[in-house]
Amino acid sequence: MRVDLFDFDLPPERIALRPARPRDSARMLVAQGESGLTDAVVSDLPNWLRAGDVLVFNDTRVIPAQLEGMRGDARIGATLHKRIDLRRWQAFIRNARRLREGDAIRFPAGVEAIAENRHDDGSWTLAFAGDESVEVLLERAGRMPLPPYIAGKRATDEQDREDYQTIFAREDGAVAAPTAALHFTPGLLAALDEAGVKRETLTLHVGAGTFLPVKADDTEDHRMHAEWGRIDAATADRLNRARSGGGRLIAVGTTSLRLLESAADESGLIRPFAGDTAIFITPGYRFRAVDGLMTNFHLPRSTLFMLVSALMGRERMQAIYAHAIREHYRFYSYGDASLLIP
Structure with a gap:
């Protein structure tokens, strides 16, 4: 597909330079199927999920790379x-x-x-x-490797060592944060527990290639950088049992989604995984492992905007992003969230 199909205009003032405080006070745009959009807040997340659903987090820890x-x-x-x-x-x-x-x-x-x-x-x-x-x-x-669209506007400081790390971070090796999980707080996790929403973790060490622009004119000519990930056998088994029992797997962040899809076989069964993945998801891809995605708002013409377009449909995502821009949502790593359920 032509890369320019994934372009959109973003006013520079929509780029968040600091996260919301508290973290779960960030806004969240909810899109389910072809129905309308709902402007919500991250702390509302338990209201949008069902008992038995599983949120899948990435426990990678950002190193000062x-x-x-x-x-x-x-x-x-x-x-x-x-x-x-x-x-x-x-x-x-x-x-x-x-x-x-x-x-x-x-x-x-x-x-x-x-x-x-x-x-x-x-x-x-x-x-x-x-x-x-x-x-x-x-x-x-x-020092912490803040994305260029933030580092180009202000200096990295000590506060970023805390802000650019999720509460799940424990496995050293990432050079970029799995930013959707930055929104989670102990209070939100307690509310999710009370609502019967389960959670699992996997590890994908996010590389700096996630910030590289797509220079090709056609998606067929773009090559992804490989990143190392792991899903152990016990986690894979729990995810499969939850899904077979009617629970939905909601990836928190595109990194979790990419690893789940890399580990899933043609039938949708998630297998234990340990190794590199360079999966590139564009419209036309058939999702096998995930039922939804919580993610931040991504760069125009980026592989991540292509991924969410594959999940929800390109025209639908263009409409979602147009709404977000019009309603002054904050974009990128320190910005607001979206909950996408196709």
């Missing part, structure tokens, strides 16, 4: 994207024209990495020196 360093007298920026092994990460590099294979990059707090090789997509393999884990080094030298 952005680094600023020097190669000689050249300033080099690095955003870690995907772990290769214990000491090596794939990274997107700023000012990469000043970098050659074998160069040492010196980051703050004594952290150093060697630029081993350049990949076809322009990213590099960085091999970190020393015996400490890379995550420990990043806590010393890195």
